Amino acid sequence: MTDSVAVVGIGNMGLGMALRLRDRGFALRVRDIDPARESMARSEGLAVCASPAEAAAGARCAIVAVVDAKQTEAVLFGDGGVAAALPRGAAVLLCPTIAPHDTEAFAARLAEAGLAPIDAPMSGGPVRARDGTMSLMVACAASAYETQRAVIESLSGAVFRLGERPGDGARMKLVNNLLAGINLAGAAEVLALAERAGLDAGLALDVIERSSGQSWIASDRMRRALAGDLAPRAHTTLLNKDTHLALDMAHRLGMAAPVGEHAAALFARACESGFAALDDASLLELLRRR
Structure with a gap:
């Protein structure tokens, strides 16, 4: 060896x-x-x-x-x-x-x-x-x-x-990634809301980053999305896959995961809407169009 x-x-x-x-x-x-x-x-x-x-x-x-x-x-x-x-x-x-x-x-x-x-x-x-x-x-x-x-x-x-x-690493990763998906979906939704309300989305993200709504994935992805940079670092297909794997784990354990269900549905819709090969920051563009 x-x-x-x-x-x-x-x-x-x-x-x-x-x-x-x-x-x-x-x-x-x-x-x-x-x-x-x-x-x-x-x-x-x-x-x-x-x-x-x-x-x-x-x-x-x-x-x-x-x-x-x-x-x-x-x-x-x-x-x-x-x-x-x-x-x-x-x-x-x-x-x-x-x-x-x-x-x-x-x-x-x-x-x-x-x-x-x-x-x-x-x-x-x-x-x-x-x-x-x-x-x-x-x-x-x-x-x-x-x-x-x-x-x-x-x-x-x-x-x-x-x-x-074996398998506990996979279980922990799905727990993490379901929350990552929920946080990213939430961040995209609230920034789309900020724009619709006539607020500066970049300034809204500044506030979020220093307040109770902060999350790492929101800062990482939404900064790029607001700059129009959707070059894939993490393809939208990946969080679509991962959130649905996490939901399957929850269902096998007999547990409902309603917030995760909504986030996973958004990633699926993003893939169906032409964002599959783009960065998962593209969720903001999906929600802007809704």
Whole structure:
């Protein structure tokens, strides 16, 4: 087993994570299905591989930073997948936002293959992924954490250890992202209201940021939206996916989530209205039009 790290999925978050680890002295090999992302990685001096298996061969761990459970399964267990290429005892960090039952199933299959699953969803955006200030919600065996401590703590200065039960990282991420969706939907709605009432929306956001209505996601997204900058850092499709995953978790637990239902419906409507590939700050434009 070498000291190299594989990162499969080098989108906005994955590339930031790979560059962070590179800067911290790890040898990196990366893979993505998007040639444009791979070109960006090459321009940063990263070693780009032809398959997840090539990236993972001999590595101490593989970080999976793709979009959903379908992509995760393909990367792990499909042709040229990570699981068959990693040496026994290596770890797999599962970083996508997916359903807890999917995380549990992947963790069981990885353990059967002699690998150490680490349930490790991430949050904070690409800038914080790059500088190591994003949060990681980690659930795994204590031995796996200790073995991969250098990698995990290089990625994040805000690591939340949630115990050893696979799926608890996924559960915590959905709790967080449902609130993120609610906060973003609320911020977009009140700024659209401020504009309709004849107020300066930028000044309204100034007031909110220093008052009881403040939230990080409101400041981050609405500043860009008010500037007309909807270039995707986090596509609208992602919070549409994540809020609905969180609602599915709530329904499986027999709990109603009425505020979350309204927020999820807005993200679904935004996707249906042509904003899917834009930043989720586009929710403001959707609500301006209503």
